[in-house]
Amino acid sequence: MLIQSAINYNLEVHILDPDPNAPCKYLSNKFVNGDLKDYDAVYAFGKDCDVISIEIEHVNTEALFQLEKEGKKVFPQPHIIALIQDKRTQKQFYLDQGIPTAPFILTDNKEEVKQNADFLPAVNKLGKEGYDGRGVQMMRTVEDLEKAFDAPGLLEKLIDFDKELAVIVSRNEAGEVKSFPSVECAFHPEHNLVEFLFSPADISAEVDAKARELAEEVIQKLDMVGLLAVELFLTKSGELLVNEIAPRPHNSGHHTIEANFTSQFEQHLRSVMGMPLGETGLRGPAAMINLLGEDGFTGDAIVEGLDEAIMEKGVYLHLYGKKITKPFRKMGHVTLLADDASLLKEKAERIKELIKIKA
Amino acid sequence: MLIQSAINYNLEVHILDPDPNAPCKYLSNKFVNGDLKDYDAVYAFGKDCDVISIEIEHVNTEALFQLEKEGKKVFPQPHIIALIQDKRTQKQFYLDQGIPTAPFILTDNKEEVKQNADFLPAVNKLGKEGYDGRGVQMMRTVEDLEKAFDAPGLLEKLIDFDKELAVIVSRNEAGEVKSFPSVECAFHPEHNLVEFLFSPADISAEVDAKARELAEEVIQKLDMVGLLAVELFLTKSGELLVNEIAPRPHNSGHHTIEANFTSQFEQHLRSVMGMPLGETGLRGPAAMINLLGEDGFTGDAIVEGLDEAIMEKGVYLHLYGKKITKPFRKMGHVTLLADDASLLKEKAERIKELIKIKA
Numbered sequence: 121m122l123i124q125s126a127i128n129y130n131l132e133v134h135i136l137d138p139d140p141n142a143p144c145k146y147l148s149n150k151f152v153n154g155d156l157k158d159y160d161a162v163y164a165f166g167k168d169c170d171v172i173s174i175e176i177e178h179v180n181t182e183a184l185f186q187l188e189k190e191g192k193k194v195f196p197q198p199h200i201i202a203l204i205q206d207k208r209t210q211k212q213f214y215l216d217q218g219i220p221t222a223p224f225i226l227t228d229n230k231e232e233v234k235q236n237a238d239f240l241p242a243v244n245k246l247g248k249e250g251y252d253g254r255g256v257q258m259m260r261t262v263e264d265l266e267k268a269f270d271a272p273g274l275l276e277k278l279i280d281f282d283k284e285l286a287v288i289v290s291r292n293e294a295g296e297v298k299s300f301p302s303v304e305c306a307f308h309p310e311h312n313l314v315e316f317l318f319s320p321a322d323i324s325a326e327v328d329a330k331a332r333e334l335a336e337e338v339i340q341k342l343d344m345v346g347l348l349a350v351e352l353f354l355t356k357s358g359e360l361l362v363n364e365i366a367p368r369p370h371n372s373g374h375h376t377i378e379a380n381f382t383s384q385f386e387q388h389l390r391s392v393m394g395m396p397l398g399e400t401g402l403r404g405p406a407a408m409i410n411l412l413g414e415d416g417f418t419g420d421a422i423v424e425g426l427d428e429a430i431m432e433k434g435v436y437l438h439l440y441g442k443k444i445t446k447p448f449r450k451m452g453h454v455t456l457l458a459d460d461a462s463l464l465k466e467k468a469e470r471i472k473e474l475i476k477i478k479a
Numbered sequence: 480m481l482i483q484s485a486i487n488y489n490l491e492v493h494i495l496d497p498d499p500n501a502p503c504k505y506l507s508n509k510f511v512n513g514d515l516k517d518y519d520a521v522y523a524f525g526k527d528c529d530v531i532s533i534e535i536e537h538v539n540t541e542a543l544f545q546l547e548k549e550g551k552k553v554f555p556q557p558h559i560i561a562l563i564q565d566k567r568t569q570k571q572f573y574l575d576q577g578i579p580t581a582p583f584i585l586t587d588n589k590e591e592v593k594q595n596a597d598f599l600p601a602v603n604k605l606g607k608e609g610y611d612g613r614g615v616q617m618m619r620t621v622e623d624l625e626k627a628f629d630a631p632g633l634l635e636k637l638i639d640f641d642k643e644l645a646v647i648v649s650r651n652e653a654g655e656v657k658s659f660p661s662v663e664c665a666f667h668p669e670h671n672l673v674e675f676l677f678s679p680a681d682i683s684a685e686v687d688a689k690a691r692e693l694a695e696e697v698i699q700k701l702d703m704v705g706l707l708a709v710e711l712f713l714t715k716s717g718e719l720l721v722n723e724i725a726p727r728p729h730n731s732g733h734h735t736i737e738a739n740f741t742s743q744f745e746q747h748l749r750s751v752m753g754m755p756l757g758e759t760g761l762r763g764p765a766a767m768i769n770l771l772g773e774d775g776f777t778g779d780a781i782v783e784g785l786d787e788a789i790m791e792k793g794v795y796l797h798l799y800g801k802k803i804t805k806p807f808r809k810m811g812h813v814t815l816l817a818d819d820a821s822l823l824k825e826k827a828e829r830i831k832e833l834i835k836i837k838a
Contacts, residue, residue: 129796130799147482150505395786395789399793403763404762426754427755430754431755432758439489440489
């Protein structure tokens with residue numbers, strides 16, 4: 121999706137990807153198959169580029185620091201990637217900077233988690249390597265403590281939230297900052313992955329403004345250049361807490377391709393390429409459905425129900441070019457537009473029932 | 480732009496292009512450098528594909544007929560490409576099918592043109608090989624006849640039109656037909672290239688409906704599968720005449736990427752891939768500006784005024800990846816959105832003055 125946007129600006133895109141058959145292989149000016157965690161691979165790749173950015177945080181930051189030292193533009197900056205790679209330093213950053221977040225205890229191993237039974241119910245998170253719901257688990261009862269992660273992580277107070285929101289915010293080198301309207305995330309009851317997203321969120325203008333100010337505060341305090349997704353809890357008492365951040369185009373901004381005046385992908389490019397940021401307003405109400413591989417199917421992906429779904433007005437399919445489906449693998453998404461936000465929930469549920477990724 | 484759209488559907492795109500450094504070279508699963516007029520090149524390329532389409536009519540139709548005979552899906556069908564390649568057969572088709580068009584006389588050479596001084600003012604068109612304003616010239620006076628094309632062509636009565644309109648229409652194998660709202664084309668006073676395009680056209684709902692019906696009639700009478708651009712004259716007496724047709728995504732539909740519920744590129748893919756056609760309605764008023772190479776500049780293209788232009792809400796740049804600019808070469812386009820159609824003309828003129836393609 122970033123490449124689709126880059127094409128509009130004649131940008132020459134080079135890709136480093138650990139998958140020799142990555143979907144973007146045939147869409148880039150230069151494709152390098154290599155390990156993102158390998159210093160030499162990342163350094164050699166970056167030497168050839170003018171501006172270096174990332175789509176996943178699990179990357180060798182030492183190589184990025186070196187490239188930055190040698191005068192390359194690395195956005196987001198390596199110190200931000202390093203901070204975000206570890207949920208422990210991420211949480212500590214919120215605390216140090218006075219950014220509201222759920223109370224937490226840093227834990228080094230399983231034993232330390234078990235010593236905090238009085239902190240339950242809580243969420244046990246691995247410091248590093250979590251992604252798409254992995255490395256995160258619920259600790260509701262003392263029995264749950266038995267499955268605690270036995271590695272550096274944290275225990276975060278379970279927030280009895282009213283809604284989960286997300287704000288995409290960006291900042292360019294000139295210091296210009298722009299946030300997108302808050303979106304509302306509806307998680308799958310079991311799999312800890314966003315199932316639906318609604319834009320605008322069903323919140324007051326005041327809460328939206330407060331969420332956006334908070335996201336803008338985070339990117340400014342990080343001194344970051346690039347695009348940042350800020351996930352927030354809206355508590356039942358109306359408080360906003362920063363949950364997690366991701367310094368790149370994010371699932372919670374996919375709807376912006378069709379729904380907003382500027383897409384998050386274009387905004388990311390604008391921010392890292394030193395261009396002025398684009399208008400972030402919504403053109404109309406939208407929903408996003410994540411297309412996950414159906415449970416029970418592994419193998420060559422087949423999309424069922426496609427034709428019926430795209431017959432309807434305002435239904436936009438985005439498949440990610442992944443040949444193999446697995447249960448709950450993110451295979452694509454669908455954006456829905458509607459004249460009235462009240463129609464989106466029904467439309468999202470109906471279209472989700474139509475499109476199934478099987479094998 | 481077609482590839483940008485194809486990515487959303489996981490389509491594997493192979494390209495045959497005469498330019499070894501065509502902009503799409505690094506955006507396709509397979510890129511073949513070859514002559515589109517060469518039977519062997521086109522046939523060998525097509526043997527490898529499931530569905531074959533074109534982006535320019537100047538292609539070897541014999542090879543396409545053979546591929547069609549062997550069971551390949553070739554859309555638009557070769558007989559339509561052959562018909563359209565020659566403006567003489569194209570005009571004869573309108574006449575035979577009762578499709579309103581400007582009166583014309585077929586001419587075989589310069590002498591025959593010169594014999595028709597009493598038909599002036601007229602437009603002298605070459606039968607074959609015309610493109611982007613080439614192969615078309617005005618014959619206002621008897622003196623003009625001296626520059627008449629000395630090859631098979633035609634002399635078409637100059638229409639004193641009120642507006643030039645265009646309708647993009649598509650049809651799939653199942654026979655489903657959908658047209659986009661009429662657009663209004665404003666030509667550059669000298670260069671016979673569209674300078675601005677406005678959607679919706681400033682015409683009555685009746686004229687829009689009539690233009691769309693006419694476009695639908697043309698695609699049905701052609702029995703064509705694919706996307707067809709129908710250029711029309713609206714005469715001062717309110718008559719609609721078909722001027723020219725192009726059986727592919729067209730300059731007069733570029734605004735649909737941002738302005739309509741379905742873009743012409745997605746609609747083209749849907750029509751040739753056997754999918755249901757998408758909703759064609761406008762999401763809001765739009766204008767399109769063609770970015771032509773500035774007169775007096777030839778060489779490595781530089782885009783001036785980009786940052787200032789894209790700071791504004793609803794300004795969408797599309798560069799075509801061409802490295803070398805030449806006077807009046809189509810280097811890209813800009814789509815503009817506005818809340819109100821009455822704001823578009825001023826915005827289009829202002830943005831056009833900002834962005835200059837130089838060398």
